Amino acid sequence: MPKISHKGETMPASPIRKLVPYAETAKKAGMKIYHLNIGQPDIETPDTMMDAIRNSKIKVLEYSHSAGFESYRKKLSDYYKSFRINVESTDIIITTGGSEAISIAMMSCFNPGDELIVPEPFYANYNGFSCASDVVIRPVRSYIETGFALPPVSEFEKLITPKTKGIMICNPGNPTGYLYSREELELLKALVKKYDLYLLSDEVYREFCYDGKEYVSVMHLEGIDQNIILLDSISKRYSACGARIGALISKNKEVMAAALKFAQARLSPPTFGQIGGEAALATPKSYFEKVNKEYMARRDFLIGALNKMEGVFCPKPSGAFYCIARLPIDNSDTFCQWLLEKFSHNKETVMLAPATGFYSSKNSGMDEVRIAYVLNLEDLKKAMICLDEALKVYPGRIVEKSSSAKSRI
Amino acid sequence: MPKISHKGETMPASPIRKLVPYAETAKKAGMKIYHLNIGQPDIETPDTMMDAIRNSKIKVLEYSHSAGFESYRKKLSDYYKSFRINVESTDIIITTGGSEAISIAMMSCFNPGDELIVPEPFYANYNGFSCASDVVIRPVRSYIETGFALPPVSEFEKLITPKTKGIMICNPGNPTGYLYSREELELLKALVKKYDLYLLSDEVYREFCYDGKEYVSVMHLEGIDQNIILLDSISKRYSACGARIGALISKNKEVMAAALKFAQARLSPPTFGQIGGEAALATPKSYFEKVNKEYMARRDFLIGALNKMEGVFCPKPSGAFYCIARLPIDNSDTFCQWLLEKFSHNKETVMLAPATGFYSSKNSGMDEVRIAYVLNLEDLKKAMICLDEALKVYPGRIVEKSSSAKSRI
Numbered sequence: 001m002p003k004i005s006h007k008g009e010t011m012p013a014s015p016i017r018k019l020v021p022y023a024e025t026a027k028k029a030g031m032k033i034y035h036l037n038i039g040q041p042d043i044e045t046p047d048t049m050m051d052a053i054r055n056s057k058i059k060v061l062e063y064s065h066s067a068g069f070e071s072y073r074k075k076l077s078d079y080y081k082s083f084r085i086n087v088e089s090t091d092i093i094i095t096t097g098g099s100e101a102i103s104i105a106m107m108s109c110f111n112p113g114d115e116l117i118v119p120e121p122f123y124a125n126y127n128g129f130s131c132a133s134d135v136v137i138r139p140v141r142s143y144i145e146t147g148f149a150l151p152p153v154s155e156f157e158k159l160i161t162p163k164t165k166g167i168m169i170c171n172p173g174n175p176t177g178y179l180y181s182r183e184e185l186e187l188l189k190a191l192v193k194k195y196d197l198y199l200l201s202d203e204v205y206r207e208f209c210y211d212g213k214e215y216v217s218v219m220h221l222e223g224i225d226q227n228i229i230l231l232d233s234i235s236k237r238y239s240a241c242g243a244r245i246g247a248l249i250s251k252n253k254e255v256m257a258a259a260l261k262f263a264q265a266r267l268s269p270p271t272f273g274q275i276g277g278e279a280a281l282a283t284p285k286s287y288f289e290k291v292n293k294e295y296m297a298r299r300d301f302l303i304g305a306l307n308k309m310e311g312v313f314c315p316k317p318s319g320a321f322y323c324i325a326r327l328p329i330d331n332s333d334t335f336c337q338w339l340l341e342k343f344s345h346n347k348e349t350v351m352l353a354p355a356t357g358f359y360s361s362k363n364s365g366m367d368e369v370r371i372a373y374v375l376n377l378e379d380l381k382k383a384m385i386c387l388d389e390a391l392k393v394y395p396g397r398i399v400e401k402s403s404s405a406k407s408r409i
Numbered sequence: 410m411p412k413i414s415h416k417g418e419t420m421p422a423s424p425i426r427k428l429v430p431y432a433e434t435a436k437k438a439g440m441k442i443y444h445l446n447i448g449q450p451d452i453e454t455p456d457t458m459m460d461a462i463r464n465s466k467i468k469v470l471e472y473s474h475s476a477g478f479e480s481y482r483k484k485l486s487d488y489y490k491s492f493r494i495n496v497e498s499t500d501i502i503i504t505t506g507g508s509e510a511i512s513i514a515m516m517s518c519f520n521p522g523d524e525l526i527v528p529e530p531f532y533a534n535y536n537g538f539s540c541a542s543d544v545v546i547r548p549v550r551s552y553i554e555t556g557f558a559l560p561p562v563s564e565f566e567k568l569i570t571p572k573t574k575g576i577m578i579c580n581p582g583n584p585t586g587y588l589y590s591r592e593e594l595e596l597l598k599a600l601v602k603k604y605d606l607y608l609l610s611d612e613v614y615r616e617f618c619y620d621g622k623e624y625v626s627v628m629h630l631e632g633i634d635q636n637i638i639l640l641d642s643i644s645k646r647y648s649a650c651g652a653r654i655g656a657l658i659s660k661n662k663e664v665m666a667a668a669l670k671f672a673q674a675r676l677s678p679p680t681f682g683q684i685g686g687e688a689a690l691a692t693p694k695s696y697f698e699k700v701n702k703e704y705m706a707r708r709d710f711l712i713g714a715l716n717k718m719e720g721v722f723c724p725k726p727s728g729a730f731y732c733i734a735r736l737p738i739d740n741s742d743t744f745c746q747w748l749l750e751k752f753s754h755n756k757e758t759v760m761l762a763p764a765t766g767f768y769s770s771k772n773s774g775m776d777e778v779r780i781a782y783v784l785n786l787e788d789l790k791k792a793m794i795c796l797d798e799a800l801k802v803y804p805g806r807i808v809e810k811s812s813s814a815k816s817r818i
Contacts, residue, residue, distance in 0.1 A: 001635040001661065002574065002607050008517040008667025017475060017673050038472070045470040053681060054463050061454045061651040061685075063447070063644075066426060096505050096653065099675040107541055108417040112521060128674030132516055134543075165411065198411050226410040235472075242470040242680030244505065244653075252410065258417025264426050265537030266508040271651030272462060272681035276470075 011131045015124045015357020022340035023351055030347060033340070034375060034383035037351040039174065041321065041374040043239040043294070046287050052279030053272050064268040067260060068094025068247075072278040076247065079281055083206065085219040085230070091251050093259055094269045094277075098204050098233030098246035099125065105229050105248055106133040108258040109198050114165040116200075117156055121148070121324060121358035121365060123174045123202065136163070139360040144326055144368065147315035148176035150184040156191055166198035167191065172205040172215070175358045175370040176324055177299075177317020179209055182216045189221045197227060204233040204246075205320035207288055210296050213318045225251040234273075236321075238280045239291075243273035295321050298373040298380055305384040306371075309391060311399065314371075321373050324355055324365075330396035332356055332369050343390050350386040367398070420540045424533045424766020431749040432760055439756060442749070443784060443792035446760040448583065448731065450783040452648040452703070455696055461688030462681050473677040476669060477503020477656075481687040485656065488690055492615065494628040494639070500660050502668055503678045503686075507613050507642030507655035508534065514638050514657055515542040517667040518607050523574040525609075526565055530557070530733060530767035530774060532583045532611065545572070548769035553735055553777065556724035557585035559593040565600055575607035576600065581614040581624070584767045584779040585733055586708075586726020588618055591625045598630040606636060613642040613655075614729035616697050619705050622727045634660040643682075645730075647689045648700075652682035704730050707782040707789055714793040715780075718800060720808065723780075730782050733764055733774075739805035741765055741778050752799045759795040776807070 016038050023033055067073065073089035080087050095101040102125070110116065112134035118126060120139035130137045138159045142148040156167070167188060172179045192199045201218040209215045218228050233246035248259055299316070303323065306314040311328030329335045332354035343349050353372075355365030373380060391397060425447050432442055476482065482498035489496050504510040511534075519525065521543035527535060529548035539546045547568045551557040565576070576597060581588045601608045610627040618624045627637050642655035657668055708725070712732065715723040720737030738744045741763035752758050762781075764774030782789060800806060 001663075002518070002605050004663050004667045005516060005518055005520050005523075007520070008664070008670070011667065011670040011674070013670055014475075014673040040472050042469060044468050050467065050470070054465070056463070058459065058651075059453050060451060061459070061647075061649040063449055063650040066423075096679070097676060103675070107414060109411070109414055111414050111416070112543065114414075125674045125676075128670070132671065132674065134521065196411050238470075240470040241472040242467075242677065244677070244679040254410075254413045255417070258413045258420065261417070261420040261422055261537070262541065264423040265420070265534045265541065266512070267506060267534075268651065268653070270505070270653040270679040270682055273679055276681075 007131055012127050012357065014128070016353050019336055019340060019351065022337055026340045026349065031344060032348040034348070034350045034379055034386065036371045036373070036375065036383055037353040039236065039322065039372045039374060040241055041236070041239045042376060043291055045240050046238055046280055046283040048283050049238055049240060049276040049280035053276045056272070056275055061271060064271055064274060066263040066268055067092070068269050069274050069278060072274055075278060075281050080249070083215070083217060085217050087219070087249055087251065091249055091256065093248045093256065093263050094274060095246040095248050095263070096266070096269050097235060097244040098202065098231055101231040101233070101246045101248040102126065102202070103129045103132065104259050104262045105200055105231060106130065106135050107262055108255050109229070110135045110165050113163060115161060115163040116166045116168055117159050117164060118168045118360070119151055120360055121175055121355055123170055124357045126168065127360065137360050138164070141361065142176070144313065144315060144324060147317070148173065148178040148324065150180060150187065153187050153191060160195055164195065164197065166200055168200040168202070170202040172209060172319025174205065174320055175322045175355070177320045177322050179213055179319040180216065182214070185216050185218065185221060189224055192224050192227050198229060199224065199227050200229045200231060202231040204231070204236050207237050208292060208295060208321060209319045210292065210299065211318055229255065234277045234280060238283060240276060240280070243276050244270055245273040245277040295373065298377060299323070301377060302371065302373050302380060302384070309388050312391070323371050323373070324368050325371055326368050327391060328398050329367055329394060330398055331366055334396055335394060336369065338394060339390055345386045345389045348382060348386055350383045350390070416540055421536050421766065423537070425762050428745055428749060428760065431746055435749045435758065440753060441757040443757070443759045443788055443795065445780045445782070445784065445792055446762040448645065448781045448783060449650055450645070450648045450730065451785060452700055454649050455647055455689055455692040457692050458647055458649060458685040458689035462685045465681070465684055470680060473680055473683060475672040475677055476501070477678050478683050478687060481683055484687060484690050489658070492624070492626060494626050496628070496658055496660065500658055500665065502657045502665065502672050503683060504655040504657050504672070505675070505678050506644060506653040507611065507640055510640040510642070510655045510657040511535065511611070512538045512541065513668050513671045514609055514640060515539065515544050516671055517664050518638070519544045519574050522572060524570060524572040525575045525577055526568050526573060527577045527769070528560055529769055530584055530764055532579055533766045535577065536769065546769050547573070550770065551585070553722065553724060553733060556726070557582065557587040557733065559589060559596065562596050562600055569604055573604065573606065575609055577609040577611070579611040581618060581728025583614065583729055584731045584764070586729045586731050588622055588728040589625065591623070594625050594627065594630060598633055601633050601636050607638060608633065608636050609638045609640060611640040613640070613645050616646050617701060617704060617730060618728045619701065619708065620727055638664060643686045643689060647692060649685060649689070652685050653679055654682040654686040704782065707786060708732070710786060711780065711782050711789060711793070718797050720800070732780050732782070733777050734780055735777050736800060737807050738776055738803060739807055740775055743805055744803060745778065747803060748799055754795045754798045757791060757795055759792045759799070
């Protein structure tokens with residue numbers, strides 16, 4: 001039997017999805033599971049989008065342009081301009097989800113062995129894409145105590161080697177919910193200029209910024225146009241994860257020419273997703289206002305409930321729909337699996353994502369979990385009751401560590 | 410400005426799509442272009458499929474399972490069983506088009522520098538995916554004189570080195586239309602066993618076998634289950650290229666476990682494509698009978714018309730909807746571009762794919778083009794008139810070479 005690839009062996013399993021078999025077993029045994037492990041919102045996809053798909057008059061379901069419908073890219077450039085992101089349709093390649101935008105960006109910019117600095121905890125699948133492209137992620141640690149603010153520039157500089165080719169951020173952040181300030185982004189800009197690095201920015205949560213805080217895009221930073229690659233997706237924007245539509249955006253023509261070749265190899269992005277994405281651009285502002293109000297109410301409840309639990313700490317995020325909470329536990333992987341395998345509160349339990357998978361540094365995130373507030377308030381309340389009860393009886397509860405942790409805040 | 414990747418530089422542009430800008434310019438100038446360059450059929454997508462998409466009652470367009478809908482995979486295993494391909498739903502991962510199936514298979518099986526033997530001419534995008542995965546394609550030449558039959562086993566063996574990790578075929582073949590016989594596949598099986606290689610087989614054209622000839626799948630070969638990876642797509646089967654739905658199929662559990670990790674990193678295949686693909690399995694046999702009759706009529710006309718042209722030779726393919734024709738020309742890239750830039754017959758011209766892009770060996774396919782018979786007979790006739798007229802006036806026509814070539818048949 002031939003051997004599988006080294007990549008195939010070392011590729012990390014998704015921390016968001018690896019516990020799925022345990023959840024399936026629990027469900028088959030009659031358990032109700034509150035899914036807070038995955039960024040799959042329960043928010044309805046806008047009618048504007050779904051109607052366009054249902055009413056499409058296609059006779060032959062053809063390939064599209066490898067960069068996506070021209071009409072869609074033109075309208076998208078207007079969408080970005082409404083955020084003061086001045087890009088033209090030729091600066092945009094429509095991708096199969098944000099995932100493909102990341103993967104094409106990595107293949108276009110980096111050689112095997114090149115290093116990419118990423119503040120951790122970071123979106124776990126960056127590990128998968130870097131593994132697939134043989135890119136080495138060098139994590140720079142951010143901390144729960146500061147709400148996962150940008151680490152000091154000196155910490156980035158410590159990691160810079162001749163192999164360093166870029167920095168990657170997610171803003172607003174998954175899994176932290178942290179929203180970078182203009183000052184923080186200006187610091188990154190100086191770094192990027194000083195070392196002539198790529199700056200990849202995953203801004204798929206731009207519509208979800210709370211408390212009146214400003215969304216600053218890397219595209220707002222002046223003078224580093226050639227260094228910037230914006231990664232985007234409609235999955236979260238319109239609660240349309242299954243559409244598999246994203247975008248890779250850059251004013252660097254060489255990067256775009258390389259990216260187009262990778263896009264051509266896979267022929268085209270999905271047609272129905274594009275029809276939906278194009279129509280979704282007409283989604284009324286009121287939709288986002290309603291959705292944001294809903295997410296804020298969930299966040300406020302969640303953060304309040306978590307911080308009321310003995311030994312738990314969770315900073316209040318300003319964007320996206322995730323938070324990282326520190327729990328009084330020995331091991332978040334064991335705990336999250338135990339929740340599915342061993343725990344039950346009135347035949348209910350909660351599924352969380354162990355934070356370990358969001359760190360690249362070994363043994364980090366052992367007492368942290370990522371919680372996605374993607375369920376309605378009622379379910380969220382029941383999920384928090386489950387978590388509270390679970391923490392009381394979890395055999396790996398660590399009392400001392402948690403109280404000292406709390407006192408460290 | 411940071412440099413793009415080495416891959417981004419060396420990645421070949423798609424021979425099928427690289428001439429698109431010239432076609433766009435010609436169209437803007439009022440030219441009518443017959444597109445025989447791309448495997449985009451004009452056949453209507455089955456109503457069964459499109460109706461399922463239009464009638465879907467989705468409220469939240471969610472991610473699906475990373476391996477695709479379980480219901481779809483179960484029905485797909487029945488579909489394969491109807492071709493005596495005995496696979497279960499757990500042996501199948503739904504991918505974003507056949508493209509992603511190829512790309513995930515390469516990443517799961519091969520390390521950078523590993524060698525993959527592929528009979529050439531081969532589907533041009535194999536170059537793209539091998540470049541993206543740093544896999545080295547070692548081409549083994551097949552010839553137009555034999556209709557692109559499998560090269561002798563001795564030719565494969567000449568290429569085998571300690572780095573050789575697999576063989577890849579396309580059956581029925583794109584771009585050749587060649588259908589491998591059971592005998593040819595048994596020869597490959599012996600090779601695969603002898604050297605313990607992976608055998609990747611792209612069988613997306615299985616529904617299109619003509620003249621009563623038998624379709625033999627690599628999955629019919631006994632005793633090499635652990636070596637085989639079947640790559641599939643619904644794009645051609647249901648004329649649904651824009652759905653972006655394919656499949657990676659193997660009974661090798663280690664390969665499937667690795668492949669699932671790559672699938673998890675990109676989250677899920679497109680939901681609407683899956684809804685369509687699942688519904689399409691109920692497409693009546695009569696649909697394929699009608700489509701096959703249509704393709705056969707086109708093929709018969711096309712091959713006849715080509716071979717009637719002075720200096721042209723085209724073997725008759727038994728499957729898919731492509732042929733490779735040898736033309737009396739100096740350079741197929743120059744010729745195909747000239748057709749779009751300089752030639753006009755009653756304000757019409759034809760777009761073909763230069764065969765050079767389907768060969769990995771340098772300077773091969775210089776006098777060959779790939780023609781996709783994806784247009785109706787009437788358009789195909791007009792396209793052949795254009796080609797005939799074009800060959801008469803093309804400045805790079807080579808008379809001597811063509812007649813000697815003809816005499817070589």
